[in-house]
Amino acid sequence: MTDLSTDVRVRYPAFTLEVAHVFPGHGITALFGPSGCGKSTLLRVIAGFERGAKGRIAYGDEVWLGERAYLPPYRRGVGYVFQDARLFPHLTARGNLDYAHRRAADVAARYSFDDVVDVLDLAPLFERRVNQLSGGEKQRVAIGRTLLARPRLLLMDEPLAALDTRRKGEIMPYIGRLPNAFGLPVIYVTHALEEVTQLCDRIVALAEGRIAATGGVAETLERLDLSSVQGRFEAGVMLTGRIAAQDMALHLSRVDIGSARLEVPQIALAPGQEVRLRVRARDVSLALTRPEGLSIRNALDARVLSIEPEAATAFAEVLLDVGGQHLRARVTRAAVADLGLGEGQPVVALIKAVSFDRQALPRDNRAEA
Numbered sequence: 001m002t003d004l005s006t007d008v009r010v011r012y013p014a015f016t017l018e019v020a021h022v023f024p025g026h027g028i029t030a031l032f033g034p035s036g037c038g039k040s041t042l043l044r045v046i047a048g049f050e051r052g053a054k055g056r057i058a059y060g061d062e063v064w065l066g067e068r069a070y071l072p073p074y075r076r077g078v079g080y081v082f083q084d085a086r087l088f089p090h091l092t093a094r095g096n097l098d099y100a101h102r103r104a105a106d107v108a109a110r111y112s113f114d115d116v117v118d119v120l121d122l123a124p125l126f127e128r129r130v131n132q133l134s135g136g137e138k139q140r141v142a143i144g145r146t147l148l149a150r151p152r153l154l155l156m157d158e159p160l161a162a163l164d165t166r167r168k169g170e171i172m173p174y175i176g177r178l179p180n181a182f183g184l185p186v187i188y189v190t191h192a193l194e195e196v197t198q199l200c201d202r203i204v205a206l207a208e209g210r211i212a213a214t215g216g217v218a219e220t221l222e223r224l225d226l227s228s229v230q231g232r233f234e235a236g237v238m239l240t241g242r243i244a245a246q247d248m249a250l251h252l253s254r255v256d257i258g259s260a261r262l263e264v265p266q267i268a269l270a271p272g273q274e275v276r277l278r279v280r281a282r283d284v285s286l287a288l289t290r291p292e293g294l295s296i297r298n299a300l301d302a303r304v305l306s307i308e309p310e311a312a313t314a315f316a317e318v319l320l321d322v323g324g325q326h327l328r329a330r331v332t333r334a335a336v337a338d339l340g341l342g343e344g345q346p347v348v349a350l351i352k353a354v355s356f357d358r359q360a361l362p363r364d365n366r367a368e369a
Contacts, residue, residue: 001025001185004153008045008055008065017041017209027179027201028186030217032193033229037206039189043155046187047080048073059153079151083161085138087130093141094126100148107150111182119181120144120174136167140174147182154178154186160195165357172198193221193230194357197238197278205229221278222326227310227317235317236280237328243271252353258323263297264356281317281330283355287348288339298351302327304343309333320349 007020017038023029031039045053048064048071057065064071087096101113117123120140125133133141139159146154159175160168176199179186188200196203196217203220205213212229213220218238220226227235241257246266253267255275262277269275290299302320309316316336320327327349341347 002060002152004046004185004187005056005058006042006046008042008053008057010041010045010050010053015209017045019206019209019211021204021211021214023185023187023204024202025185028176028188028199030196030200030203031187031189031206032191032196032203033206033212034191034231038209039191039206040157041209042206043080043157043187043189046153047078047155048076077150077152079146079149079154081139081143081146081154081156081159083158085130085142087138087142087145089130091130092126093122093128093130093133093137096130096141096145097122097148100145104148104150109150111147113148115181116144116147119177120147134167135163136171139163139171143175143178147178147184151184154184156186156188158189158191160190160192168192168195175199193234193236194278196221197276218325222319222328225308232310232315232330233282234280235328235330236278236283237326239277239279239322239325239327241275241277243267243269243273243275245271257325260300260323262300262351263353265353277356279327279351280355281328283351284320284327284329285350286318286329286331286335286339286341287350290348291350294350295352296350297353298349300327300349300351302347302349304341304345304347306343307336307341309336320347322349 002025004023010017019042031042033039041050044050046057053065055065063069064076120143122140122144125137125141130138160171172195178184190196200217202216203214204211205220205226207229213223213226222237239257241255243253244256244261245254251266252263255262255264255277264277267275300322302322305319305321307316307318314332315330316333318329318331318341320329329349
């Protein structure tokens with residue numbers, strides 16, 4: 001495993017990117033933040049596409065950018081997946097894959113053509129022309145073509161941005177397998193928190209060209225001071241649990257998160273499998289006692305950890321402990337006052353099952369095939 005060390009600057013008339021960070025040589029790292037924060041620019045700097053970049057980039061002991069060094073993109077061994085698939089329209093899916101495979105014939109191979117086809121389930125697409133592929137199928141072929149170039153590092157620039165929620169849900173499991181299947185670290189640009197939650201091991205959050213936060217997904221998302229980076233409408237947390245039971249008749253899954261249990265729309269995973277769930281702060285309500293006669297399926301015993309009023313608005317963010325994991329609730333300041341909420345206070349967190357988008361929930365598409 002080889003780390004990527006960056007300490008770079010790029011200056012434009014109206015924007016400056018300054019980032020110093022070490023990207024670990026394993027797993028998937030999210031470059032996350034609002035539009036215009038510098039995510040794609042940083043990815044282009046790493047790939048060598050921004051000749052105006054200054055500073056230092058080193059892949060292990062190999063210097064890609066330095067005071068007197070500049071390694072061109074084709075010598076960095078980087079694979080780049082763009083928002084659009086950029087496939088050759090005159091070739092079939094198989095033809096696109098063969099093209100990359102032949103060009104990389106002299107590159108030491110850690111995996112085979114058949115490995116890529118198997119992991120991405122590409123064989124059924126072989127004979128189709130590009131115009132006969134769906135958006136998700138095009139991106140799978142594009143990822144396969146990039147892998148067959150035998151990169152050492154995979155850069156993905158919002159590869160799901162053009163897909164609807166259902167197609168994103170179908171392709172995310174394939175992307176999630178890439179690091180383990182091919183021994184390949186991934187840097188993944190996105191502004192979609194569902195993608196971060198389901199795919200990534202860690203986050204580098206950017207704001208206005210600088211790093212706002214770094215860390216694991218769960219602990220970074222729960223930070224109340226990063227609401228502006230997440231977007232207050234989408235801010236929330238990631239919970240990790242295991243499928244406890246499947247209710248086939250009611251199309252519900254029951255998920256254990258520590259000592260608590262959640263009911264969510266059915267997830268296509270087997271009992272015992274680990275699952276990540278994103279819960280938005282705006283989808284969490286609070287009560288002082290366990291209510292009765294409600295349609296809300298989830299009532300979780302919780303404890304208030306902190307309360308942070310939001311400046312110049314009617315709202316406050318409440319951080320909660322639920323069985324050792326954390327929830328965020330976005331409520332009004334008036335609700336905080338009326339309920340007399342304070343740190344350490346026991347409460348009941350209420351979450352509607354329908355607040356979980358069924359199309360965005362994780363799935364095992366190999367089991368479905």
